[in-house]
Amino acid sequence: MTDPLFKRVALIGIGLIGSSLAHNIRAHKLAGHIAISTRRSETLARAEELGLGDSYHLEAAEAVKDADLVILCVPVGSCGAVTKEIALALMAGAIVSDVGSVKGSVIQQMRPHLPDSVHFVPAHPIAGTEQSGPDAGFLELFENRWCILTPVEGTDPEATERLRRFWEACGSTVETMTAEHHDLVLAIVSHVPHLIAYNIVGTAADLETVTQQEVVKFSASGFRDFTRIAASDPTMWRDVFLTNRDAVLEMLARFSEDLASLQRAIRWGDGDALFDLFTRTRAIRRGIVEAGQDTAKPDFGRDHTRAPAGKS
Amino acid sequence: MTDPLFKRVALIGIGLIGSSLAHNIRAHKLAGHIAISTRRSETLARAEELGLGDSYHLEAAEAVKDADLVILCVPVGSCGAVTKEIALALMAGAIVSDVGSVKGSVIQQMRPHLPDSVHFVPAHPIAGTEQSGPDAGFLELFENRWCILTPVEGTDPEATERLRRFWEACGSTVETMTAEHHDLVLAIVSHVPHLIAYNIVGTAADLETVTQQEVVKFSASGFRDFTRIAASDPTMWRDVFLTNRDAVLEMLARFSEDLASLQRAIRWGDGDALFDLFTRTRAIRRGIVEAGQDTAKPDFGRDHTRAPAGKS
Numbered sequence: 001m002t003d004p005l006f007k008r009v010a011l012i013g014i015g016l017i018g019s020s021l022a023h024n025i026r027a028h029k030l031a032g033h034i035a036i037s038t039r040r041s042e043t044l045a046r047a048e049e050l051g052l053g054d055s056y057h058l059e060a061a062e063a064v065k066d067a068d069l070v071i072l073c074v075p076v077g078s079c080g081a082v083t084k085e086i087a088l089a090l091m092a093g094a095i096v097s098d099v100g101s102v103k104g105s106v107i108q109q110m111r112p113h114l115p116d117s118v119h120f121v122p123a124h125p126i127a128g129t130e131q132s133g134p135d136a137g138f139l140e141l142f143e144n145r146w147c148i149l150t151p152v153e154g155t156d157p158e159a160t161e162r163l164r165r166f167w168e169a170c171g172s173t174v175e176t177m178t179a180e181h182h183d184l185v186l187a188i189v190s191h192v193p194h195l196i197a198y199n200i201v202g203t204a205a206d207l208e209t210v211t212q213q214e215v216v217k218f219s220a221s222g223f224r225d226f227t228r229i230a231a232s233d234p235t236m237w238r239d240v241f242l243t244n245r246d247a248v249l250e251m252l253a254r255f256s257e258d259l260a261s262l263q264r265a266i267r268w269g270d271g272d273a274l275f276d277l278f279t280r281t282r283a284i285r286r287g288i289v290e291a292g293q294d295t296a297k298p299d300f301g302r303d304h305t306r307a308p309a310g311k312s
Numbered sequence: 313m314t315d316p317l318f319k320r321v322a323l324i325g326i327g328l329i330g331s332s333l334a335h336n337i338r339a340h341k342l343a344g345h346i347a348i349s350t351r352r353s354e355t356l357a358r359a360e361e362l363g364l365g366d367s368y369h370l371e372a373a374e375a376v377k378d379a380d381l382v383i384l385c386v387p388v389g390s391c392g393a394v395t396k397e398i399a400l401a402l403m404a405g406a407i408v409s410d411v412g413s414v415k416g417s418v419i420q421q422m423r424p425h426l427p428d429s430v431h432f433v434p435a436h437p438i439a440g441t442e443q444s445g446p447d448a449g450f451l452e453l454f455e456n457r458w459c460i461l462t463p464v465e466g467t468d469p470e471a472t473e474r475l476r477r478f479w480e481a482c483g484s485t486v487e488t489m490t491a492e493h494h495d496l497v498l499a500i501v502s503h504v505p506h507l508i509a510y511n512i513v514g515t516a517a518d519l520e521t522v523t524q525q526e527v528v529k530f531s532a533s534g535f536r537d538f539t540r541i542a543a544s545d546p547t548m549w550r551d552v553f554l555t556n557r558d559a560v561l562e563m564l565a566r567f568s569e570d571l572a573s574l575q576r577a578i579r580w581g582d583g584d585a586l587f588d589l590f591t592r593t594r595a596i597r598r599g600i601v602e603a604g605q606d607t608a609k610p611d612f613g614r615d616h617t618r619a620p621a622g623k624s
Contacts, residue, residue, distance in 0.1 A: 235587065275550045
């Protein structure tokens with residue numbers, strides 16, 4: 001039997017990502033010991049009930065003791081405070097990483113607290129669902145998904161390589177890029193889409209002319225896709241927008257400009273402008289399906305035989 | 313054996329909706345004869361290859377002869393022209409209907425051409441996928457979905473009732489409302505969501521700082537949901553925006569106001585405003601899942617084990 005990749009992995013935070021990591025570490029034997037820490041005692045108790053780890057700690061500093069891999073699985077806005085808490089307890093030579101959706105801010109928050117003796121390799125698994133908490137995790141979450149590493153200048157390449165092997169063992173394909181570029185890419189493929197999904201769901205809820213009941217009832221005509229995204233974890237997403245502010249505002253400005261131009265096309269009956277855009281966007285969908293990033297099945301392969309509202 | 317609901321149904325247009333109707337009429341024996349008409353000879357030939365009907369006509373006026381039910385399954389913008397073509401060939405007592413996503417404009421376009429001897433009952437099945445053409449249709453498309461009828465003043469209630477039975481036989485739950493209210497409801501649950509999906513996909517395609525390849529590659533983080541909607545039929549959707557202009561512009565104005573306020577919250581770091589909205593929207597998703605309008609499975613129950621781009 002080969003030795004596991006790490007002796008002890010500390011997972012700080014045990015939500016969707018943390019618990020999915022725990023399943024992977026266990027199933028693929030990536031560590032001799034899984035130490036789990038989370039601030040809320042009920043969540044920690046639930047993680048223990050689910051048998052996600054080998055030891056459970058309310059104090060993050062206890063979990064990281066003797067850990068050769070420490071992964072912060074907390075909302076981006078908490079990374080600085082958690083790093084401060086664990087800094088003195090970190091083992092020399094340990095790899096410290098995270099799973100945050102924003103990388104520039106995470107580096108800014110964490111780096112000043114970290115001792116020189118540890119290797120800091122920020123990471124972002126591009127994987128998730130709209131569900132959260134320790135019960136939401138599952139083994140296949142990272143399978144065939146991208147994980148982006150954004151090592152900072154001067155990082156030991158061997159530490160980056162070990163973390164790459166860890167994520168590959170979880171089923172991910174690993175790519176490295178700068179934190180700045182990561183934050184721009186994610187702003188357009190993830191952060192702004194989430195923001196406008198949250199926004200349209202809010203707009204729909206506030207109407208006087210159409211009732212919320214009608215919105216729910218007839219949501220299958222497009223709206224319900226947005227509500228899935230708009231059901232994502234509120235704390236996580238608040239932090240994403242607060243910490244990736246510049247890139248989000250930049251992409252949002254472009255989105256709003258483009259939308260104003262579409263609005264003008266509708267007002268003035270410019271059907272050609274609409275048709276041109278609608279044809280162009282169809283090609284991008286094709287690219288995504290061909291790249292294996294989404295199912296080719298119509299309507300995401302949703303079951304078309306469930307009962308709708310009011311038919312009980 | 314009971315008599316079918318109609319002697320002869322004429323389907324004018326044989327795309328996703330028309331071909332799905334053909335499957336239903338056949339499977340549930342709703343008519344003695346299915347007459348299919350479409351303007352493009354290749355599409356008509358394909359419909360014949362698929363065996364969707366009993367007779368095939370390039371001239372819509374021929375298809376509607378002796379039909380006691382005529383359903384226009386063409387883009388909303390073509391309803392007026394098609395009605396003009398068939399008006400003189402319509403049988404007295406026939407029910408004339410459509411499947412358009414906009415009802416006010418369809419009534420405006422069709423009504424002036426229709427002889428008094430026919431019953432006009434506009435309809436909108438709230439069902440569809442991002443695919444189009446005669447090959448896209450399938451039997452279950454309308455199953456457990458809503459179909460909205462918007463009979464105009466003075467319509468024979470018996471004609472409305474017969475059409476209701478037709479749609480119920482296709483598996484739909486039928487609701488009636490005014491055309492005006494229909495157009496408002498659909499603007500918020502369908503038209504504006506489609507517009508902003510088209511828009512964000514366009515914005516992403518036009519960036520200089522992030523490549524289109526990167527957008528495709530990392531689309532699983534939210535963006536890909538929007539691309540599915542933005543892959544819908546360009547002609548159909550151009551017509552929707554041109555013909556439901558007022559309601560779409562009204563809802564779009566509200567959306568943009570709300571988005572500007574979110575943008576301001578991000579710029580000024582108002583985390584509470586973001587958190588409040590994100591919590592509120594989660595409850596609406598719960599309502600939709602509880603109403604049976606969408607699956608409760610995370611990520612629409614997508615398969616999490618497919619290969620991503622670049623991993624071949």
